[in-house]
Amino acid sequence: MEASAVITDSAREFSDALPGGGALLAIDLGTKTLGVATCDAGWQFATAGKTLPRGKFGRDRDALAALLAERSVKGLVIGLPRNMDGSEGPRAQASRAYARNLSEAFALPVLLWDERWSTASAESAMIGQDFSRRKRAERIDSHAAAIFLQGAIDAMTGSVI
Helix, strand or coil, X not given: CCHHHXXXXXXXXXXXXXXXXXXXXXXXECCCEEEEEEECCCCCCEEEEEEEXXXXXXXXXXXXXXXXXXXXXXXXXXXXXXXXXXXXXXXXXXXXXHHHHHHHHHCCCEEXXXXXXXXXXXXXXXXXXXXXXXXXXXXXXXXXXXXXXXXXXXXXXXXXX
16 A cells, blocks of 8 residues: 555554654644644654644645655644534545645655644643743644644554543
8 A cells, every 4th residue: 555545534544554653743724824743753742843824735735845854754644623523524624635635745644633622722731831822823723733643642652641
């Protein structure tokens, strides 16, 4: 199976597609921004990264390509915005389409990870760290990406939270 064919909701399938591990890049897709986070090659710690302005796919792809090369990324984790009852609406379908486009563009496996509560958790943590309202607004998407990336790597490694 070709790496680009692996687009899954399963942490096990995703980790099986990455037998040697490697750095991961998480993307929180907003309507105006892309929040990104990375984790180390050993899948221990997720770290919030940049919040990029979102544009047409070609522009997004080019900006992400630079991050992928800089970090030697082996796989992508994309936030899947499910409804509270677990169903999927238009935003989830848009995330699935974006995941397909990224998988084709970069020939990397993609994990679609449930991002419910990630933004609320990020906001709470940032308030606890005394981030100003302006700083929270600028960085919330990348911090949300770090939260769901940490959940994904914990699931892949069997870590207890």
